[in-house]
Amino acid sequence: MRLNTIEFLLHEGWDAAVRNGLVTLAAISNVAVALLILGGLVLFGMNVEHMASLQAEAAVIVVELAEGADAAAVEEALWNERVKNIEPINAEENLQRTIEGMGLGLMESSEASAELMIELLGANPCPASLQIKPMDPQDIPELARQAEGVEGVAMVRYARQVTDKLLTMARGIRISGVVVGIVMAVATLLVISTTIRLTIHARRDEIRIMQLVGATNWFIRVPFVIEGVLDGLAGGAIAAAIVLPIYSYIEQYVGQNLQFIDLIYSAQALVLFAVALVLCGVVFGAAGSLMGLHRYLRQV
Amino acid sequence: MIHLQSVSMIYPDGTEALRDVDLLIERGQFAFITGHSGSGKSTLLGLIYRDMVPTAGSVIVDGQDVAKLPPRRVPFLRRKVGVVFQDFGLLPQKTVWENVGFALDVVGASRREKHRKVPIGLELVGLADKGDAFPHQLSAGECQRVSIARALVNGPSILLADEPTGNLDPDTSWEIIQLLLNICQQDTTVVMATHDREIVDRTNCRLVQLAQGRIVRDAKEGGKYDAP
Known part of the structure; x- marks a missing residue:
């Protein structure tokens, strides 16, 4: 032109x-x-x-380990390309977090409260667990189902309804x-x-x-x-x-x-x-x- | 140059404008198309510049059947066929020079070409000194001259004029006819629809008379308007 x-x-x-x-x-x-x-x-x-x-991104899957289960082995089994991060939480820490989360601060610090709780109950009621963070929150239900089948896993929890x-x-x-x-x-x-x-x-x-x-x-x-x-x-x-x-x-x-x-x-x-x-x-x-x-x- | 073969034209509302028309107009010829209003004059011209397509028959222009022309080729046909109307069709917001140049603009002419051709066109119609005027500053005859200059500036081989003197007084009409005859002498085929008997009778040109969509008379030379 x-x-x-x-x-x-x-x-x-x-x-x-x-x-x-x-x-x-x-x-x-x-x-x-x-x-x-x-x-x-x-x-x-x-x-x-x-x-x-x-x-949805804040949502995680909590995998409670069976008594005596090898945390490292379970973690190994749970890893795949859809998992972003796995955070191991031992029983003591889990108890402390539960106390913090539920507002059960009986003593000055959560460590002290945890110790008191163990003393009162005679054992730690919280098991060791693994917290799985997925790459995509949409994968949570599927990852949870997979985790249920892994040996050494006692229970799998996630905020099913909220996430869905x-x-x-x-x-x-x-x-x-x-x-x-x-x-x-x-x-x-x-x-x-x-x-x-x-x-x-x-x-x-x-x-x-x-x-x-x-x-x-x-x-x-x-x-x-x-x-x-x-x-x-x-x-x-x-x-x-x-x-x-x-x-x-x-x-x-x-x-x-x-x-x-x-x-x-x-x-x-x-x-x-x-x-x-x-x-x-x-x-x-x-x-x-x-x-x-x-x-x-x-x-x- | 222009050859209509067994052409019929029926409008979508059922009006029969032309019926089985055969017409041959040679290169460089000047032909009047006469007849009463509604006799089919404008339809005949419209078929030549492919404003419409015939219901039957073929319209050969410059060796090409325009009825079969694909729509995208129509603009190129129109560059070879200049058209002039009774109402001039000038753009009021453009000057005389721009109105004539507009025909060159739309075909993608260069600036240099435009500056060469527009003055020639204006000279041809005797308006070389009116280039800067706007249409409302001109007389009706001058407006028609501008419209003729615009139709000719692309160098068409055919000029169609549909009642070009319809809005003009007798003297001015005669000047326009002189101009068209002049253009015809320069090897441009001119076909003019008119019902101006004085003009037809004063010239010595071919006359094709239409009535109710049929050619009722074709006087090759010097036909009189009222002749049987």
Whole structure:
């Protein structure tokens, strides 16, 4: 394509966007609102999933060893590629942790409490155990089942219901996020293609003349696509400029007041998110224009 | 150059615009297509520049059956066939120079080519000094001249004019006809649809008369509008 042609197409696209000022403004604000909702939903979904994953990641499998079992041998048998880490806990430590966990601090320190407990009961009620941390929390049920079959294992425990629920929730959020995202994307596309159709209608004489003097359909499309891209670019930038400060404020507020909630926050991730939002606007703008033109160019 | 063979055209609403039309127009010829409103004049022109496809028959333009042309080849046909309308079809926000240059822009002409061809086109229609004017600053006759310059600037071998004098007074109409005759003498085939009897009678050109979608008369030279 010649430089002159590129210049002509860019000029026509820009000129059309400026000339149809009100329609352009409508298109930009429609894109901005749609991307604002889409961006907000994506951020919300990402955070819920992030929190569910954090909880699920904290989950471990506790393998209680049978009396006299060889801890090293059992540990050896439990290792596989899906295991991230195995922490051996001897009986004394296990008792101390149990006391701490249950708040049974009878003495000043948990060691002293443990000693008192052993003295009272005549033996340590807690067996030695191994704590397995999986690579992926989804593998917990499967790893637990495998551990049950290993020789020297007395009992296998994990927070079955909590882990299962969290995992199901994370999966649910991911799927509903994708569904809502697709619905919003389609809505955005329709909004842009309808808006572009308005500008096409306003310029139907120009299109007719272009066709009569021998312009190819691609040549006719390009200025409209440029116009759609400009609308999408502006709409995406506005959406990013609104959603990011609001999110930063929420993150700060939550960080200070609701410390049990851990929101995703990294400058790099947010910049990437803003770029993705603008790119979404550009892609939707171009695709919406092509959709709007497709029907029209067949009609003329 | 233009050869219609057994062409019929029925619109989707059932209107029969042309019925079994055979017509041969030689290279460099000037032909009037006359007839009442609704006789099929515009449809006949529309078939030549592939604005529509005939229901039956073939339309050969420059050796090519345009009815069978795939849609992506249509723009290239239109570069060989200039079209002029009664309503001029100028872009109001562009100057005369830009309106003519627009036809070169859309075919991807270089800047140099544009600067060479636009003045020639404007010179040809006698508007060399009006390049900077906008359409609303021109008279109707001047607007039609601009539209002719735009149709010719890509050097088409055929010029189709659909009632080009329909909006013009008799004197201006005659000037436009003189211009079209001039263009024809430079080896461009001109086909003009009109129902302006004065113009037809004053020239000595071929006359094809249509009535209800059929050719009822084909006077090779100097046919009079009202002749039987």
